[in-house]
Amino acid sequence: MIWQLLVSFLKVGFFAYGGGYAMLPLLRHELITYRGWITPRQFLDVVALSQFTPGPIATSSAAFVGFRQAGVWGALAAFLAVILPSVAIVWTLALIVRHQADAAWLKRVFAGLRPAVVALVVYAAVSLAGSAVPDLKSLLIAVGTLVAVGVLRVHPFLAIVGAGLLGILLF
Amino acid sequence: MGRCTKTQLFRAFLIIGTVSFGGGYAMIPLIRREMVERTGWLTDDRFLDALAIAQSSPGPMAVNLSIIVGHQLLGAGGAFAATAGAVLPSVLSILLIAVFFTNLEYVPAVGRFFAGVRPAMLALIALAAWDLGVAAVKNRESLLFLALALAALILLRLHPALVMLAGLLYGLALRRDREVEKR
Numbered sequence: 155m156i157w158q159l160l161v162s163f164l165k166v167g168f169f170a171y172g173g174g175y176a177m178l179p180l181l182r183h184e185l186i187t188y189r190g191w192i193t194p195r196q197f198l199d200v201v202a203l204s205q206f207t208p209g210p211i212a213t214s215s216a217a218f219v220g221f222r223q224a225g226v227w228g229a230l231a232a233f234l235a236v237i238l239p240s241v242a243i244v245w246t247l248a249l250i251v252r253h254q255a256d257a258a259w260l261k262r263v264f265a266g267l268r269p270a271v272v273a274l275v276v277y278a279a280v281s282l283a284g285s286a287v288p289d290l291k292s293l294l295i296a297v298g299t300l301v302a303v304g305v306l307r308v309h310p311f312l313a314i315v316g317a318g319l320l321g322i323l324l325f
Numbered sequence: 326m327g328r329c330t331k332t333q334l335f336r337a338f339l340i341i342g343t344v345s346f347g348g349g350y351a352m353i354p355l356i357r358r359e360m361v362e363r364t365g366w367l368t369d370d371r372f373l374d375a376l377a378i379a380q381s382s383p384g385p386m387a388v389n390l391s392i393i394v395g396h397q398l399l400g401a402g403g404a405f406a407a408t409a410g411a412v413l414p415s416v417l418s419i420l421l422i423a424v425f426f427t428n429l430e431y432v433p434a435v436g437r438f439f440a441g442v443r444p445a446m447l448a449l450i451a452l453a454a455w456d457l458g459v460a461a462v463k464n465r466e467s468l469l470f471l472a473l474a475l476a477a478l479i480l481l482r483l484h485p486a487l488v489m490l491a492g493l494l495y496g497l498a499l500r501r502d503r504e505v506e507k508r
Contacts (some may be wrong), residue, residue, distance in 0.1 A: 168383055177385075187378055207346075207418040209413050211385075213416060218420075229416075237384065240385060240389050240392065241388075243384070244384075244396075247378045248404075260412070262497055263493055263496040264377060264496065267369075267377035267494040268373045269467045269468075270489055271457070272461045272462070275454040276451075276454045277478040277485070287443075287447060294441070295448075296447055300448045300451070302364050310354055313445065316445075317445030319437065319438070322437045324437075325440045
């Protein structure tokens, strides 16, 4: 079981590109269709849960499914497997960047990647907008956060907790 | 750029990991605030480089980003400290839930809390996008590239990996002129 968890979550970690919701189809295929570890209903619950817990959805679902299948060791195995590809690839890129720091080609690559990176961050905000701001009250919270953090320089941690408490009062 | 210790890095990412509801992209504004604005450990340009590497790799964005930011600051030990801090809150909380409850979303106050957090998270990501955009767009060409990339993502539903690939090719096509030297 531990071995199957390792293989499955290595696959998810290696082939899921784009993070977060981009991983859902792959997780669904691996956990429901291929392994039959959880039912579609449980899968939806895990996705919902990972919205209520901090951190990446892939590590959350790995820890959850691993624990359900094989206890604490299962959770640990699934978690390590899902982050191992990230660690290996990011680490390699980091080493290349460190050794080639002064190379002209690398500076050009990063100069080109910067606007692409910003486009992806804006795109993340655009894709979240529909589900994050379904009504006028949440629009008020979004605008309030913009003003509080952008203009009044309130710390984002405070803004997040404040917005959550406001949510309990308003919704 | 000031220096930091592994303990400081771990503590900072532990707090970031605790409040970054929504995964990878939710971490971007928080990491930028802590590492760029508050402590000055990273510049916006270095943070953009970190984002470029994190988005070029498969796997969870939050994990990729913690590894590369930690690595930039303190090498291997830094990468370990940052990643441990970032994922510990999420793994511990999901395990607590797996052990004790299964349906946290049915506790009404929890649902309302997160209904409030989500629009705030969106606003924070938008603010970070603005600040990073100001740092990344240094001339008319890069602004044009940004606009085209956004249009392709939103209207044509182009895969994010292809946008990164286009950025790579665009960078290689740049001649060694002003926009590269000025960074």
